[in-house]
Amino acid sequence: MGPKPLDVDLxxxxxxxxxxxxxxxxGFAQGAGILGLCGPSGSGKTTIMRVMAGLSSRASxxxxxxxxxxxxxxxxxxxxxxxxxVAYLPQGASLFPHMNVRENLLFAARLEERAxxxxxxxxxxxxxxxxxxxxxxxxxxxxxxIIEIFGVSDFLEQGSRELSGGEVARIALARCFLxxxxxxxxxxxxxxxxxxxxxxxxxxxxxxxxxxxxxxxxVTHTPEEICSLAQGMVxxxxxxxxxxxxxxxxxxxxxxxxxxxxxxxGGPE
Amino acid sequence: MFHSxxxxxxxLSLLTATILSVLSLPLAAWIVFxxxxxxxxxxxxxxxxxxxxxxxxxxxxLEVFSPDSLPGRAMAHLLGHPLPFSFAGLxxxxxxxxxxxxxxxxxxxxxxxxxxxxxxxxxxxxxxFTVFRKVVLPMSLSGLATGWVLxxxxxxxxxxxxxxxxxxxxxxxxxxSLKAYDDLLSMQPNGARDPVLLLLLFSFISLIALNFxxxxxxxxxxxxxx
Numbered sequence: 313m314g315p316k317p318l319d320v321d322l323x324x325x326x327x328x329x330x331x332x333x334x335x336x337x338x339g340f341a342q343g344a345g346i347l348g349l350c351g352p353s354g355s356g357k358t359t360i361m362r363v364m365a366g367l368s369s370r371a372s373x374x375x376x377x378x379x380x381x382x383x384x385x386x387x388x389x390x391x392x393x394x395x396x397x398v399a400y401l402p403q404g405a406s407l408f409p410h411m412n413v414r415e416n417l418l419f420a421a422r423l424e425e426r427a428x429x430x431x432x433x434x435x436x437x438x439x440x441x442x443x444x445x446x447x448x449x450x451x452x453x454x455x456x457x458i459i460e461i462f463g464v465s466d467f468l469e470q471g472s473r474e475l476s477g478g479e480v481a482r483i484a485l486a487r488c489f490l491x492x493x494x495x496x497x498x499x500x501x502x503x504x505x506x507x508x509x510x511x512x513x514x515x516x517x518x519x520x521x522x523x524x525x526x527x528x529x530x531v532t533h534t535p536e537e538i539c540s541l542a543q544g545m546v547x548x549x550x551x552x553x554x555x556x557x558x559x560x561x562x563x564x565x566x567x568x569x570x571x572x573x574x575x576x577x578g579g580p581e
Numbered sequence: 582m583f584h585s586x587x588x589x590x591x592x593l594s595l596l597t598a599t600i601l602s603v604l605s606l607p608l609a610a611w612i613v614f615x616x617x618x619x620x621x622x623x624x625x626x627x628x629x630x631x632x633x634x635x636x637x638x639x640x641x642x643l644e645v646f647s648p649d650s651l652p653g654r655a656m657a658h659l660l661g662h663p664l665p666f667s668f669a670g671l672x673x674x675x676x677x678x679x680x681x682x683x684x685x686x687x688x689x690x691x692x693x694x695x696x697x698x699x700x701x702x703x704x705x706x707x708x709x710f711t712v713f714r715k716v717v718l719p720m721s722l723s724g725l726a727t728g729w730v731l732x733x734x735x736x737x738x739x740x741x742x743x744x745x746x747x748x749x750x751x752x753x754x755x756x757x758s759l760k761a762y763d764d765l766l767s768m769q770p771n772g773a774r775d776p777v778l779l780l781l782l783f784s785f786i787s788l789i790a791l792n793f794x795x796x797x798x799x800x801x802x803x804x805x806x807x
Binding site for chain 1: 695697698700701702703704705706707711715716719720
């Protein structure tokens with residue numbers, strides 16, 4: 313058996329002056345799918361996401377993906393965000409207020425195209441610049457496809473202030489998936505959406521992840537709704553009563569426990 | 582005579598405000614976004630010209646750029662004439678004097694950009710330069726315009742520094758405010774009226790422009806933040 317697609321073992325250092333720290337471990341045994349992450353406010357969900365994305369290092373432990381070490385506090389390894397194949401959708405993600413929906417999506421699509429074209433020499437830089445003038449405001453075909461999947465093609469010409477919360481959530485999710493990555497970190501991506509669209513968007517999400525062979529860690533306050541989609545669920549508990557017990561994580565659903573780390577079998581039954 | 586004073590003032594103010602607006606972008610970006618603790622020193626030096634009397638500033642500029650000093654000699658070599666008592670000298674002095682007026686509105690609008698927007702751009706894969714060009718700059722246009730107007734207005738109205746560094750040479754370094762002063766001293770009836778009225782007009786137009794920018798250009802007060 314090769315290296316696990318995702319292996320996370322973190323010790324969240326005490327926040328707000330508390331001395332206790334929480335140990336969190338989980339993983340993915342299969343290369344694609346959704347892993348739910350839930351827990352009460354303040355249990356460290358966002359911190360885990362930020363450490364995994366490389367935006368914060370307020371934890372110790374290690375994070376590795378496909379055997380590649382992204383973060384290891386013991387060895388002083390911490391790849392910056394740019395060097396990880398990761399996409400991050402922060403909680404309450406907003407659109408850029410000075411751009412309309414199309415420009416918001418175009419911003420992400422251009423950056424993705426630039427990343428795909430690889431290393432930038434002065435020549436490719438000039439070609440990029442010329443292309444950006446020629447391409448004008450049109451979205452490339454591959455981006456249109458993703459926008460279609462998320463059902464946001466109807467709002468393209470709207471300003472980002474004219475949208476409802478649910479529409480913003482949808483567009484932000486589509487914009488996040490314009491970036492191709494091995495691991496998607498989605499912090500409450502469905503907030504503001506009605507239950508039906510949550511469900512259909514969840515289906516869309518898991519279909520897209522399967523197609524791309526990518527993993528997603530999805531923070532949610534209502535674990536029931538993604539139960540059918542997720543390969544597993546990580547539940548965090550606030551450290552209140554027993555600070556001597558380091559294992560703060562209880563597995564639920566399918567999965568087997570090894571120490572404090574849970575690897576989920578994943579995949580449909 | 583009057584026209585030359587007007588064109589010196591307008592030319593000087595336009596040039597000063599425009600050059601300062603361009604310079605204010607990297608300066609404000611450094612002050613707001615750099616993690617270095619030197620930004621505090623930089624900001625203090627910047628604000629220094631706000632509290633220094635213009636005469637002190639004028640004296641310092643004369644001293645630093647006098648033909649006996651090293652920077653003065655370098656400038657004289659570059660321009661072909663000593664910096665003080667020339668239009669170029671006036672421009673340099675005005676830029677130093679009006680710098681905080683152009684930079685602080687820009688810095689202020691940089692600070693008002695929600696950190697979430699900056700991080701969002703970064704996690705979509707944008708480098709520092711792209712974040713600046715596509716997010717920071719478009720969201721700070723009203724601050725930039727405010728800085729330009731303030732730099733312009735402040736340069737139109739300056740007196741002490743212009744007097745000391747420019748030397749009041751008609752047609753080259755005599756500005757409207759110096760003309761008003763000269764006309765007043767010459768004791769001619771109504772001599773200072775035209776420049777004074779014009780300065781009043783400039784100031785009033787600048788204030789209208791500022792209020793317009795504050796009301797319409799930026800995010801209006803009480804509007805929904807998104």
